[in-house]
Amino acid sequence: MSDVSIERLPEVEAFLKRATGSYIDGSFVAGAERKVDVFNPATGEALSQVGLADETIVDRAVSVAKATFDSKKWRGMKPAQRERILLKFADLLEKNSEEFAQIETLNQGKSINITRLLDVGYSVDFMRYMAGWTTKIEGKTVNVSIGMPEGAEFNAYTIRQPVGVVAGIVPWNFPLMIALWKIMPALATGCSVVIKPASETPLSALRLAELAIEAGVPSGVFNVVVGPGSTAGAQLSSHPDVRKVTFTGSTVVGKQIGHAAVDHMAHFALELGGKNPMLVLEDADLDKAVQGALLAGLLNQGQVCAAASRFYVHRSIYDAFCQRLYEAVSQMSVGPGMDPTTQLNPLVSKRHQQSVLGYIDKAEQEGARVLRGAEVPDDGGYYVSPIVLADVTQDMTVAREEIFGPVLSVIVFDDVDEALRMVNDSDLGLSASIWTNNLTQAMRLIPEIEAGTVWVNTHVTLDSSLPFGGFKQSGIGREFGREAVESFTEIKSVCIAY
Ligand code: TAP
Numbered sequence: 001m002s003d004v005s006i007e008r009l010p011e012v013e014a015f016l017k018r019a020t021g022s023y024i025d026g027s028f029v030a031g032a033e034r035k036v037d038v039f040n041p042a043t044g045e046a047l048s049q050v051g052l053a054d055e056t057i058v059d060r061a062v063s064v065a066k067a068t069f070d071s072k073k074w075r076g077m078k079p080a081q082r083e084r085i086l087l088k089f090a091d092l093l094e095k096n097s098e099e100f101a102q103i104e105t106l107n108q109g110k111s112i113n114i115t116r117l118l119d120v121g122y123s124v125d126f127m128r129y130m131a132g133w134t135t136k137i138e139g140k141t142v143n144v145s146i147g148m149p150e151g152a153e154f155n156a157y158t159i160r161q162p163v164g165v166v167a168g169i170v171p172w173n174f175p176l177m178i179a180l181w182k183i184m185p186a187l188a189t190g191c192s193v194v195i196k197p198a199s200e201t202p203l204s205a206l207r208l209a210e211l212a213i214e215a216g217v218p219s220g221v222f223n224v225v226v227g228p229g230s231t232a233g234a235q236l237s238s239h240p241d242v243r244k245v246t247f248t249g250s251t252v253v254g255k256q257i258g259h260a261a262v263d264h265m266a267h268f269a270l271e272l273g274g275k276n277p278m279l280v281l282e283d284a285d286l287d288k289a290v291q292g293a294l295l296a297g298l299l300n301q302g303q304v305c306a307a308a309s310r311f312y313v314h315r316s317i318y319d320a321f322c323q324r325l326y327e328a329v330s331q332m333s334v335g336p337g338m339d340p341t342t343q344l345n346p347l348v349s350k351r352h353q354q355s356v357l358g359y360i361d362k363a364e365q366e367g368a369r370v371l372r373g374a375e376v377p378d379d380g381g382y383y384v385s386p387i388v389l390a391d392v393t394q395d396m397t398v399a400r401e402e403i404f405g406p407v408l409s410v411i412v413f414d415d416v417d418e419a420l421r422m423v424n425d426s427d428l429g430l431s432a433s434i435w436t437n438n439l440t441q442a443m444r445l446i447p448e449i450e451a452g453t454v455w456v457n458t459h460v461t462l463d464s465s466l467p468f469g470g471f472k473q474s475g476i477g478r479e480f481g482r483e484a485v486e487s488f489t490e491i492k493s494v495c496i497a498y
Contacts, residue, residue: 026219274430329373
């Protein structure tokens with residue numbers, strides 16, 4: 001295993017020293033709060049230190065966001081002016097793309113190739129897409145039939161207004177990208193935002209807050225609080241001045257956030273976990289299905305809410321599918337994300353590494369055949385070897401629970417309807433894919449699958465304009481597209497008698 005890691009930019013080193021904690025009203029919060037280390041998953045060593053927001057700091061972030069909202073500094077701007085600022089915000093991310101890619105790789109662990117292409121590259125496109133909505137938020141006119149005395153006429157219409165202060169609670173798997181999924185529609189509609197990144201990965205959101213100021217977003221519109229979910233996150237989701245909570249993370253925490261938001265009648269959106277099936281039919285193109293499984297299952301080491309983790313494969317191609325997956329994972333190069341020649345990288349944290357290893361042990365105990373992939377470095381990084389689990393059955397823990405790691409569980413089937421039953425036999429319903437050349441079969445299955453997104457001959461293919469979110473315990477609400485933008489607005493009905 002060679003390590004040809006790229007050099008850290010001087011801008012990254014400078015930022016690591018500068019980012020001392022929460023970012024409120026245009027500056028980092030100074031104070032005597034408790035400081036904690038932020039780790040580099042590739043080495044297990046501290047990257048930097050950040051101060052944790054206590055109750056007073058969280059409260060200050062919300063009151064600054066509320067004061068800014070009330071002052072109309074942002075929502076009162078002409079939409080075209082806000083659009084220009086948000087486009088500049090996207091341009092600045094593009095201009096500083098290498099710095100952001102390095103920050104994300106150093107803090108989250110994933111490959112620099114992925115952070116350049118996806119976390120930063122895709123985010124720039126997403127920002128431009130959302131900036132465009134600023135000038136396209138519309139109500140409608142309504143033909144009312146109000147029974148009033150002879151002669152009275154009415155003109156009725158709806159307007160969309162920003163909901164107010166938005167709290168965005170973000171996980172650690174795509175810290176920059178998922179933060180932007182919350183920030184951009186909020187800013188496009190004129191809301192103010194407080195983002196709480198995951199404790200493991202606070203850095204890119206902090207750098208983004210600096211960039212927003214540089215782009216011309218008024219200070220206080222976009223704030224970041226760094227602190228534990230159990231205190232800072234809980235306080236944000238139950239804060240009476242927060243009018244919308246948008247959360248991505250585990251189902252357990254999502255439910256707590258939903259309850260907290262309902263308690264003060266705030267809007268909420270929950271994008272939660274997935275146990276996403278990939279259904280490989282008898283006639284599927286095996287080469288494409290194997291390549292698709294590797295991407296769908298191992299992107300970001302499987303730490304993707306839409307990752308495929310249950311592979312239902314027809315008996316006629318089952319052995320070949322397992323063998324080809326196994327050969328591929330055996331040959332992967334595993335190492336630090338800053339080494340662009342690596343294909344698999346460390347998991348985000350020691351805690352998560354232990355959780356994934358626990359699932360692999362359990363699979364073995366429950367009777368799965370463990371096909372262990374490439375060796376991992378033994379240097380303090382949070383690595384897990386990519387694993388193919390063959391002979392998995394529907395009742396095994398690995399077939400039922402979200403693992404969020406590089407573990408591909410393969411289950412055999414004989415009959416498509418039996419496979420469909422297993423696909424839907426889950427509390428979760430985020431996404432699924434069907435692999436087949438039989439269009440009739442695909443068209444029959446699409447409406448039957450209980451998932452917010454169904455792909456055919458592809459998986460984990462997201463687009464800014466295509467709504468994304470879950471059925472069942474995978475969440476409530478949608479990100480992307482018009483649906484996401486409108487969910488950051490209130491509708492006001494207006495009726496004028498004349
Ligand atoms: P969560 O605990 O759900 O954390 C996600 C975010 O919520 C973090 O910012 C977290 O802050 C915050 N949070 C935690 N408790 C909170 C509370 N009571 N109120 C408000 N916010 C709170 O996820 P995790 O523990 O990092 O990961 C656990 C599992 O969740 C993973 O193994 C995976 O299965 C799933 N997960 C799913 C996704 C997606 S994209 N759906 C993303 C990440 C994880 P702290 O970081 O400070 O705790």
